Amino acid sequence: MSWDPEALRGTPVNPDAAISVRGLTKRFGDFSAVDGIDVDVPRGQVFGFLGPNGSGKTTTIRMLTGTIAPQAGQALVLGEDVIRHPERAKRRIGYMSQKFALFEDLTVDENLRFYAGVYDLPPERFAAQRRYVLEMADLIGRENELTANLSVGWRQRLALGAATIHDPELLFLDEPTGGVDPVARRQFWDLLYDLASRGVTLFVTTHYMDEATHCNRLAFIYRGRLIAEGSPQQIRRDFISQRILEVSVGDPDAALQWLEQAEGVAEAYLSGASLHAVIGSGAQGRDELAPWLTGRMREAGFADVRAVEVDPTIEDVFVNLVSRQP
Amino acid sequence: MSLRRVRLLMWKEFLQLRRDPLLLRLLFLMPVMQLILFGYVVAADVRNLATAVIDLDRTSTSRQIEASFASSGYFAIVAHPDGETALKPLMDTGQVRIAIIIPEGTQAALDKGQNAPLGIVVDGSDSQLASVGSGYAGQIVARLNAERIDRLGVDIAAPGIDARVRVLFNPTLAQVNTMIPGLVAAILMISIMAIMSQAVVRERERGTLEQMFVTPIGRGEYLVGKVTPYALMAVGQLSLVALVGLFWFRVPFNGTFSVVLVGLGLFMLTSIGMGLLVSLVSRTRHQAQQTVMFIMIPSFVLSGFIFPIDSMPPSIVPISYLIPLTYAITVLRGSFVKGSGFEALAVQLLVMVAFAVVIFGAALIATRRRLSE
Numbered sequence: 001m002s003w004d005p006e007a008l009r010g011t012p013v014n015p016d017a018a019i020s021v022r023g024l025t026k027r028f029g030d031f032s033a034v035d036g037i038d039v040d041v042p043r044g045q046v047f048g049f050l051g052p053n054g055s056g057k058t059t060t061i062r063m064l065t066g067t068i069a070p071q072a073g074q075a076l077v078l079g080e081d082v083i084r085h086p087e088r089a090k091r092r093i094g095y096m097s098q099k100f101a102l103f104e105d106l107t108v109d110e111n112l113r114f115y116a117g118v119y120d121l122p123p124e125r126f127a128a129q130r131r132y133v134l135e136m137a138d139l140i141g142r143e144n145e146l147t148a149n150l151s152v153g154w155r156q157r158l159a160l161g162a163a164t165i166h167d168p169e170l171l172f173l174d175e176p177t178g179g180v181d182p183v184a185r186r187q188f189w190d191l192l193y194d195l196a197s198r199g200v201t202l203f204v205t206t207h208y209m210d211e212a213t214h215c216n217r218l219a220f221i222y223r224g225r226l227i228a229e230g231s232p233q234q235i236r237r238d239f240i241s242q243r244i245l246e247v248s249v250g251d252p253d254a255a256l257q258w259l260e261q262a263e264g265v266a267e268a269y270l271s272g273a274s275l276h277a278v279i280g281s282g283a284q285g286r287d288e289l290a291p292w293l294t295g296r297m298r299e300a301g302f303a304d305v306r307a308v309e310v311d312p313t314i315e316d317v318f319v320n321l322v323s324r325q326p
Numbered sequence: 327m328s329l330r331r332v333r334l335l336m337w338k339e340f341l342q343l344r345r346d347p348l349l350l351r352l353l354f355l356m357p358v359m360q361l362i363l364f365g366y367v368v369a370a371d372v373r374n375l376a377t378a379v380i381d382l383d384r385t386s387t388s389r390q391i392e393a394s395f396a397s398s399g400y401f402a403i404v405a406h407p408d409g410e411t412a413l414k415p416l417m418d419t420g421q422v423r424i425a426i427i428i429p430e431g432t433q434a435a436l437d438k439g440q441n442a443p444l445g446i447v448v449d450g451s452d453s454q455l456a457s458v459g460s461g462y463a464g465q466i467v468a469r470l471n472a473e474r475i476d477r478l479g480v481d482i483a484a485p486g487i488d489a490r491v492r493v494l495f496n497p498t499l500a501q502v503n504t505m506i507p508g509l510v511a512a513i514l515m516i517s518i519m520a521i522m523s524q525a526v527v528r529e530r531e532r533g534t535l536e537q538m539f540v541t542p543i544g545r546g547e548y549l550v551g552k553v554t555p556y557a558l559m560a561v562g563q564l565s566l567v568a569l570v571g572l573f574w575f576r577v578p579f580n581g582t583f584s585v586v587l588v589g590l591g592l593f594m595l596t597s598i599g600m601g602l603l604v605s606l607v608s609r610t611r612h613q614a615q616q617t618v619m620f621i622m623i624p625s626f627v628l629s630g631f632i633f634p635i636d637s638m639p640p641s642i643v644p645i646s647y648l649i650p651l652t653y654a655i656t657v658l659r660g661s662f663v664k665g666s667g668f669e670a671l672a673v674q675l676l677v678m679v680a681f682a683v684v685i686f687g688a689a690l691i692a693t694r695r696r697l698s699e
Contacts, residue, residue, distance in 0.1 A: 097533055097537065101532070105346070106341055117331070163537075
């Protein structure tokens with residue numbers, strides 16, 4: 001395993017990074033929501049912050065945006081100390097939350113005007129930004145509609161437009177695609193790529209594992225601690241030494257039970273419509289692993305079983321990492 | 327604090343308020359309707375009280391006594407039982423609320439220059455009715471005495487008792503004059519607290535609060551931008567409700583407008599502050615509504631609005647001095663009915679200033695501590 005969770009511990013914060021955090025800790029009573037995390041987010045990257053619900057993703061973002069103060073640790077955002085001077089970085093960052101945080105009882109135009117006013121945009125710049133946002137969100141001609149009447153995909157793009165109306169250098173997105181259909185999610189990620197290509201650093205939390213592959217870098221947080229960090233390729237390579245078989249079978253429930261007991265199978269779980277079986281690095285060669293398992297399963301009565309070796313997905317890594325935690 | 331951002335927040339708030347059809351009704355229509363509706367209820371004087379007369383004397387004097395009760399308008403004589411035993415069932419069933427017993431020998435006693443006792447039996451199950459009823463009865467007896475004294479030219483000290491009740495400030499004892507000013511304050515408090523208590527927590531629920539605090543908007547700017555539009559609307563509301571109170575119910579206004587305005591204005595400020603505080607510390611709108619209810623009920627009961635503070639047990643009285651409505655009612659009643667000026671009401675007004683300072687101070691602290699949690 002090449003990632004060392006201690007690598008950054010105790011090193012000075014890095015003012016050149018978009019975000020640089022050392023020992024960041026937030027406790028609510030006895031509960032440590034974020035427990036001493038160390039991470040550097042390089043500028044201009046799409047940084048995916050992954051973890052199950054309640055693992056500390058939102059709390060981390062709130063500390064980084066200066067909304068709440070941590071109990072311990074250091075945090076630089078765009079080189080500014082957000083713990084001592086939370087107001088300094090605010091003009092240069094943007095934030096979009098899992099809730100649709102525009103004013104529903106204001107029109108599209110009024111929402112944009114409000115946020116442009118908050119950042120004190122000069123009129124000509126506002127005009128340009130407004131045009132850009134309306135085009136991007138596909139809302140031309142609907143400027144005077146109340147945002148309450150927009151459907152989710154449009155609202156979300158408008159919210160992105162409002163959150164970036166001041167051209168932030170760093171954008172925090174907290175589960176931005178929650179409750180959005182797959183097509184709208186794809187469109188939304190296209191917009192995020194667009195921002196990234198213009199040099200905006202994106203700090204995205206999500207629990208959609210397929211979205212994780214869209215990121216340049218990933219960090220996994222679990223129970224307030226970072227348990228993995230690196231590029232998707234690195235993470236796939238480093239964190240799984242085992243091999244994965246995708247198993248399709250008529251009765252996945254029974255097969256899952258069988259696999260969980262089977263010798264040589266480290267782990268088995270449902271993945272979409274099929275099963276993933278994690279095989280401890282056995283002696284079988286590249287083409288031998290699948291026949292080895294299907295043979296045994298046919299003997300056990302699963303006549304229709306098919307298996308194929310697949311590269312571990314981020315989801316495989318994630319399940320694997322979490323199951324390894326104490 | 328940036329004035330530009332405060333103005334921006336106010337613009338946004340006004341747009342939102344304008345688009346809330348319920349709110350405008352809640353703010354202007356409801357208080358006026360409540361005032362008119364409750365005004366008639368609280369101001370209802372005791373009239374035509376079902377009365378029984380037990381005339382055991384059966385003389386011209388006793389008939390004169392009965393006649394003066396009957397003609398007062400407060401008493402409707404509905405029964406003439408022949409004794410107290412016959413009275414009891416009438417009272418038990420509520421057919422009769424008050425009974426006047428003229429004992430045998432009343433005229434004879436008066437003629438001899440002796441005191442003549444008159445029995446008044448009151449149904450105490452409705453204490454309000456009982457006290458008002460017996461008060462009126464006392465007045466009538468007193469007037470009767472006075473007439474007799476005049477007519478006979480007898481020595482004043484001798485017969486009867488001079489039970490004349492002098493009612494200060496409100497000679498007709500019209501409840502409306504004291505109740506309407508209090509009602510105005512109470513209704514304004516309900517509506518402004520109910521509305522204000524939703525103001526912040528709604529934004530918290532919708533996530534817009536969180537969004538705004540990631541921007542350069544400061545907490546002070548947010549508070550000022552939030553409260554100012556509501557305060558301006560409260561001024562409009564207050565004027566409307568006070569005018570309806572004055573003109574619809576024709577409450578005689580003996581005071582100065584400036585006292586009433588300062589008193590009501592300060593009271594509105596404390597109400598806005600309390601609503602704001604509730605809104606800041608509540609997690610959900612529902613919670614905020616319930617908290618407002620819990621504040622409102624003791625305010626009504628303990629402020630002297632319904633029950634006089636003088637008649638409260640001494641251990642409860644200090645609590646009523648912790649309620650802003652108590653001071654508002656004293657100021658309004660004093661100003662409307664007695665015409666008291668700033669000097670006479672200085673203590674109450676200063677206490678309200680202190681309330682406003684404490685409440686808004688607490689709101690500011692709550693903004694720092696609670697908004698982002």
